Amino acid sequence: MNTLISVIIPTHNPNLTRLQRTLDGLRSQSLSYSDWCLIIVDNASSNPDLFANLDISWHPNTKIIREERLGLTRARLAGIQANECDYLIFVDDDNVLCPNYLQDTIKIFHTYPSLGAIGGKSLPEFEVEPESWVKQFWGCLALRDLGDDIQIYAYEKESHSQKQHPIFAPIGAGMVLRRQAAEFYVQSILNDNARLALDRTGKSLQSGGDCDINLTLLDGGWAVGYFPQLQLTHLISANRLTKNYLARLNYSSSRSWVQVLDAHNIRPWNKIPAWSVVPRKVKAFINYKALIHPANYVRWQGMCGMFEGLGILK
Structure with a gap:
């Protein structure tokens, strides 16, 4: 069996209703189950038994692994190290992928062999209707729609120009990595405690891990890209639409x-x-x-x- 993609879901004390929506989206993928596997990373959840209530029997190649060291970056690293496929995709426990996400991913990587990481649109589904002013902070909530044009960036060291982090570079939600690029990232960060702490840990809202991945891959010679056909729905709970939460989020993101x-x-x-x-x-x-x-x-x-x-x- 040639399994092409690992879907990696890092999760810490998840809301089971939203996580089940995520799994339902995966169950509806057009790509055959034989072509992809599912890895759920239990990141030090206080009640590991809660995963027993998930319906994952529909997929023949599923495993749940536990990462005791708390933090989104640690959970992602555990998922990468458990991966044996050509590509891997990070799916948050409140993301619902469009049905062709996995199939389109394979086509994109085959078409653009220089790519190390890709992403696309992240559109909202709100638990409650947000106030109008909230829209200006959609970027903080990992929401984005950059239009219908493909955008690709590669850093050319020989040009001696300043390396950039393009605005269209993949975000963590729905980010897809080529296996070799992911392994390059792992080797670069394993002994770097400062970078290991760049993303969410417990109640901290730090959120720089995806940018760190992009910049690492650009250093390694890979390109990053935005592909509008890759679309997911981000389930936004009511508590994330308050002034105090968005303030904490914007503070941590900027820092x-x-x-x-x-x-x-x-x-x-x-x-x-x-x-x-x-x-x-x-x-x-x-x-x-x-x-x-x-x-x-x-x-x-x-x-x-x-x-x-x-x-x-x-």
């Missing part, structure tokens, strides 16, 4: 963005003195009129995260 770029020797900003972080936050609070509107408050928290990131640069 980790500085750290990710710095880890790859990209510094579009100057380091700031640690003592100046608090005064800068206070000044930004006034300038952003953070108490006037929820969106202002969320934007202010994003600036606070950036100040924190710049203040801890070496």
Whole structure:
């Protein structure tokens, strides 16, 4: 049997209703079950027995592995190391893939052999209708639709130009990796504690792991791409649409963005003195009129995260 794709679902204390929706989406894939396998990574869930309630009997090649070290990056690494297929795809436990996602993935990689990582559209399904101002923070919620044109970027070291992280580079939700590229990433990060901590761990909302993967692969000579035919639905729970949650998310995302770029020797900003972080936050609070509107408050928290990131640069 030539299994082509491993679908890797990293999950920590999942909501079983949403996770079952994710599995139902996989069950509806047009690609034959014989061509792909399913790996669920239980990332230190407090009740491992809860996975016994999942219906995965429909797939003949499924396994659940446990990663005791908490953190999304650790869970992804465990999934990569359990992979034996040509390609692997990260599917969050609140993602529902469109029926042709896996089949289209194979076609894309066959057509573009230089690609190391690809992704596509991530469209929302909200548990409750969000307030209108929330839309400006869709990027924080891993939602995006960049249109219907294919976009590809490769970094050419010989050109001596500044390496970029293109806006269309894959996000973690639905990110697909070529096996060799994934293994290159694993070897680059295993002994780097700072990079291992770039993504979510427990209640932390750090979110730089996918950007770290992209930049690592670009260094390794692979291209990254956006393909609009790869589409998933992101199930957004009501608690993620509040001012306080989005503020925490924007703070953590901005802070980790500085750290990710710095880890790859990209510094579009100057380091700031640690003592100046608090005064800068206070000044930004006034300038952003953070108490006037929820969106202002969320934007202010994003600036606070950036100040924190710049203040801890070496």
